[in-house]
Amino acid sequence: MSRPLNVVIVGAGIGGLAAAVAISRAVKPTPKITILEAAKELSEIGAGIQVAPNMTRVLVDRLGLGDAMAQHGVVPRYVRQLRWQDSTELTRFNLNGDDGDDRCMRAFGHRYYYLHRCDLQSMLLTRATELGAEIVTSAVAVHYEHTTGGNEDGEKESVTCVDGRTFTADVVIAADGARSRLSAFVLGARVPVTPTGDSAYRATLPREAVLDDPDLASLGFENGAVVWLGPGAHVIGYLVRGGSVFNMVILVPDCPGQVNEETWKLKGDPEQLRLHFEGWDWRLRKLLSKIDVTYLWNLRDRPMLERWLAPGTEEDGGNLVLLGDAAHPMLPYAGQGAASAAEDAVALAECLAHATNKAWPLRKALTIYQHVRRPRTDSMRMAGQLNREHFHMEDGPGQQERDRKMNEASDSQKQPSQLNDPEKLQALYGYDIYAEIRRALEEAS
Numbered sequence: 001m002s003r004p005l006n007v008v009i010v011g012a013g014i015g016g017l018a019a020a021v022a023i024s025r026a027v028k029p030t031p032k033i034t035i036l037e038a039a040k041e042l043s044e045i046g047a048g049i050q051v052a053p054n055m056t057r058v059l060v061d062r063l064g065l066g067d068a069m070a071q072h073g074v075v076p077r078y079v080r081q082l083r084w085q086d087s088t089e090l091t092r093f094n095l096n097g098d099d100g101d102d103r104c105m106r107a108f109g110h111r112y113y114y115l116h117r118c119d120l121q122s123m124l125l126t127r128a129t130e131l132g133a134e135i136v137t138s139a140v141a142v143h144y145e146h147t148t149g150g151n152e153d154g155e156k157e158s159v160t161c162v163d164g165r166t167f168t169a170d171v172v173i174a175a176d177g178a179r180s181r182l183s184a185f186v187l188g189a190r191v192p193v194t195p196t197g198d199s200a201y202r203a204t205l206p207r208e209a210v211l212d213d214p215d216l217a218s219l220g221f222e223n224g225a226v227v228w229l230g231p232g233a234h235v236i237g238y239l240v241r242g243g244s245v246f247n248m249v250i251l252v253p254d255c256p257g258q259v260n261e262e263t264w265k266l267k268g269d270p271e272q273l274r275l276h277f278e279g280w281d282w283r284l285r286k287l288l289s290k291i292d293v294t295y296l297w298n299l300r301d302r303p304m305l306e307r308w309l310a311p312g313t314e315e316d317g318g319n320l321v322l323l324g325d326a327a328h329p330m331l332p333y334a335g336q337g338a339a340s341a342a343e344d345a346v347a348l349a350e351c352l353a354h355a356t357n358k359a360w361p362l363r364k365a366l367t368i369y370q371h372v373r374r375p376r377t378d379s380m381r382m383a384g385q386l387n388r389e390h391f392h393m394e395d396g397p398g399q400q401e402r403d404r405k406m407n408e409a410s411d412s413q414k415q416p417s418q419l420n421d422p423e424k425l426q427a428l429y430g431y432d433i434y435a436e437i438r439r440a441l442e443e444a445s
């Protein structure tokens, strides 16, 4: 193809924006990229997001966001996990630079960060637009079509919005989230949804509200994250926005009969939130008592999609491909949803770059993307499922055994540690998607 590639991305979440940046940087000549976003504007509501070293590797090395990360991110020294009833420390895992041990750097090559979702989204958006991507808001994509002949520019893919606007492209990337509409054009049906039984509350407080309170400051929020684990629930708190805002994510059982939309904007009732924590440690209850505004998300599960690419053969199939939660909806128990979307973005960008250089049919490269990403994202999902069971155990022999193992593995006991298993952690955090996808593309060449 002599002209630049024309790419339409549906969804300006973390996955869609990361894809825009990665593709602009990797594919030559620089493609024309249009991002269609349903929202009227990219909202300022969100929550903290844990950026594990595998995601930092993508943001710093592949998307060029090292300076922005240093500006907005918080580098935690440790994670402390506490018992629900009395805040006894169950385990402590050093992350960055505690006791002179910059573990994440040493073990995985990159740091662990805490970011506010809005900061992450806005740094990606700024970079994407600097690189020439165009963002169209109030653009709700409802239809996708592949035509064999294509238009006068040879573009065979098109997306139509609810207001009738149509955008043509060589490739359409559906990064439209867990409730993806475009995935139906890949699968031929809507993805089934089941409740997980859990809801996520989120809240932020000014830093001073927590750190100027000696009871709360003594838990160690200044330098790391603190997690309370208890029956059916857990709470995590850490600083974001360069340390100026305190963020909490609170996972509890759904209230009977309460079914809400999955959105960052739905407000929850702080009193109802607090009811879940009667009998929990007084310091946690003191922390929760400070919450005036909270947001609620009923978590729903969706299966891993069998296929991420529109049906058809290499010659006549459509170039519609899924990315991020649209392909592999992730629950927040392992903090890997955004990370997996960012890894997808790099993989897809390298595939498109390779296809352009080698004059491959795009579908050949898109098939490799799917082949490399499915098993990886499946294992990330599994990590989340295991964390849920591990975090939410009822008190009893299983929990006592868990606590014993956690205590043995704790860095505060100066034992060789890993938040469970060094090999698993290396596989999760040490993963280099760029190296993996380059290897797969070279093998296929």
Ligand SMILES: Cc1cc2nc3c(=O)[nH]c(=O)nc-3n(C[C@H](O)[C@H](O)[C@H](O)COP(=O)(O)OP(=O)(O)OC[C@H]3O[C@@H](n4cnc5c(N)ncnc54)[C@H](O)[C@@H]3O)c2cc1C
Pocket (backbone or CB within 6 Å): 010, 011, 012, 013, 014, 015, 016, 036, 037, 038, 039, 047, 048, 049, 050, 051, 139, 140, 141, 142, 175, 176, 177, 178, 179, 180, 181, 200, 202, 249, 297, 323, 324, 325, 326, 330, 331, 332, 334, 335, 336, 337, 338, 339, 340, 341
């Ligand atoms: C409470 C909670 C905490 C989490 N914490 C973490 C964490 O700490 N670390 C981590 O890595 N992950 C975390 N995750 C998961 C992470 O947020 C998601 O996996 C990630 O945001 C997925 O990004 P995405 O771009 O695929 O989808 P989304 O972020 O959902 O973005 C999809 C975008 O597409 C737009 N859109 C939807 N439909 C259309 C349409 N038809 N047309 C046009 N635009 C459309 C939406 O408006 C949205 O902007 C958490 C999730 C939750 C719920």
